[in-house]
Amino acid sequence: MKNASQVTENILISGQPKDSELQQLHEKGYKTVINLRSLEECGVVDSEERIVEDSGLNYASIPVSPQTINETKVGRFLQALATKDALPAVVHCGGGGRAGIMVLLHLAITQKWSVQQALAQGEEMGIAPAPGSPYRKYFEEYVKQHSAGERR
16 A cells, blocks of 8 residues: 555554555454545545445545544544444555544544654654644644643
């Protein structure tokens, strides 16, 4: 898969998987696919949900962009990863960047990291939102509001 990276033992991030790669995920032990792309994006696999579900996997579509990221979408994402039998999971977008940022939000909340810890860990993993990126401000504000690591 394009730009695939095993971020944790149970979470792989990537760019858009091909049909054949989606069909093989169940055989590789994955249980869930979370798609962060909107249907309007170039290169979207129209039949992705059907392919994933026909392969015996859970599927969640949570389109995220700098203009549409919000509490509801992040909450749905966190819930999708927390659902019983969700892991191991593949989280993808077009190139892997959004997937990394959303997984880093998940890790910041579940690991109770402060913003500084989350950004440092994200830098180490290669998934932190870059300074000045449209996701950076939202990321920092979300972690400040929701991570127990900010209330220590």
